Amino acid sequence: MDTVEPATGLTPREKKALQETWSRIVKDKKENGARFFIKFFTMFPKMQDYFPFKTIPLDKLADSARFKIHHGKVMTGVTTMIDNLDNVPELVNIIQKLGKDHYTNGIQSVDFENLEKAFLAFVFDVLGESITDLEKTSWEKVFGVITKVAQSGYQQAKSGE
Numbered sequence: 001m002d003t004v005e006p007a008t009g010l011t012p013r014e015k016k017a018l019q020e021t022w023s024r025i026v027k028d029k030k031e032n033g034a035r036f037f038i039k040f041f042t043m044f045p046k047m048q049d050y051f052p053f054k055t056i057p058l059d060k061l062a063d064s065a066r067f068k069i070h071h072g073k074v075m076t077g078v079t080t081m082i083d084n085l086d087n088v089p090e091l092v093n094i095i096q097k098l099g100k101d102h103y104t105n106g107i108q109s110v111d112f113e114n115l116e117k118a119f120l121a122f123v124f125d126v127l128g129e130s131i132t133d134l135e136k137t138s139w140e141k142v143f144g145v146i147t148k149v150a151q152s153g154y155q156q157a158k159s160g161e
Helices: 012-026 029-043 045-050 058-063 065-083 088-103 111-130 133-158
Strands: none
Touching: 012 029, 012 065, 012 111, 012 133, 029 045, 029 058, 029 065, 029 111, 045 111, 058 065, 065 088, 088 111, 088 133, 111 133
16 A cells, blocks of 8 residues: 655655656756756746846757756756655755745746646656656646745745745
8 A cells, every 4th residue: 555655745656656757857858958948938938037048039048058057957956856755854955945046036936836837748748648647646746745845935035034
């Protein structure tokens, strides 16, 4: 029987599904990092305004060194989160710090929800028809948690904690 981890709501099978699917996605880190941000900016065009590459058209972003560095950091960050699914205190610290760090960038708390929508759409696109129901619900669950914890870090930064 699958035991649910109370803090994440994930079972061992769901964690394994996340690790296995992420390893497939991150195999092509450069391509998929760019692909995620193109998806994000296509779904939520105003979000590009928060980045140093805000004036670069989507079809030229892949040529930007700053864009490459940023999407590489994001892919590494997601890998760190997936690697820490069994270390909840560290996972919470990582995600709350992410929320706090983004407060100073001027984004709004709701933007984490937009990020969640775009990231899930990206994951589902990359995995395509091979994605199972277990994998899909695992990603939805984990990103729901990531969003809430990032928003709590954001609120802490906003209130000066």
